Amino acid sequence: MNLALWITAGLLAAVCLIGSAKMFVPREKIGAMGASAEWALDFSPAALKAIGAVELLAAAGLVLPAVLDIAPVLVPLAATGLVLLFIGAITVRLRRGERITIAGDVIYLVLAAFVAWGRFGPESFTG
Template sequence: MNIALWITAGLLAAAALASGGAKVLLPKEKLSGKPGGEWAADSSDSFIKTLGVLEVLAAVGLILPAVLDIAPVLVPVTAVAWILLMIGAMITHLRYEGGYKFAVANAVYLLLAAFIAWGRFVLEPFA
């Protein structure tokens, strides 16, 4: 189970890093022109950059505390925070035409985070 939790955390961290990095690095106009990015046109630059920074921090929080053995309880706490972020993302995507596809992807990320939270809080907590 420990290996499955590490793999899941790694995959979710990679997705969070890619998504957050795009929000931090890409201009709002380019981001809003991509499929699923329609919401960005209705959001401020600072909001988009803040979301990007939060996603990059989530990527770090899913891996680094356990690797460094410094407050490893932050891994499942980060997973719970990711769940909340994905709920907001699903609500946002569903407001736009065709957004259900992206809401489904967000639901998958939510389920991965729920597995990590459950696994690290209950099944295989860090000692």
Template sequence: MHLALWISAGLLTAVALAGGISKTFVPREKLAAAHGGGWTGDTGAGFVKTLGVLELLAGAGLSLPAALGVAPTLVPVTAVCWLLLMAGAMITHARRGESAFVALNLIYLVLAAFIAWGW
């Protein structure tokens, strides 16, 4: 069980860091042109960058506290925050008719729920 939690946290950490880096450092216009990134064209650049920073923080919060042994209770707290972020992502993609991204975000949400429950 402990190994499954670490694998789940590692996977979500990679997802959060990849999404955070792209939303924080890639121009919004380029994100809007990418597959699944059309929603960024409907929002402000500041909102997209804020989501990117939140995802970077989530990436750190999903693994660093437990790995360093400093405030490991932050891992399930971060997982719950990730749940909320994924719920919002699912709503956004559902409104745009992007069912594949809704399903992908649901997988991330389930992984986060597993981490929040098991950590």
């Protein structure tokens, strides 16, 4: 179980690290990447930078506290924050009528919930 949680946290960290690129890419360029990225045009550049910053912090929070053994309680908190982020992403996709592209967000939501549950519960770093 511990190995599965580490792999899942690493996968989510990689996804969030890649997703944090929206801090540096203009929103028009993101929106032009295809139908699944048009949501970016609904947000201001500052909001996209904030979302990217949250994803960057989540990527660091999922792995670094446990690896460095400095405040490992931050791992399940970061995973819980990702659950909230992906709930927001799913809400945006539903409002935009993008039901086909929602599958990825639902999968990431389930993975983040798994890490939060596992690190708060049976495989806690503090217990």
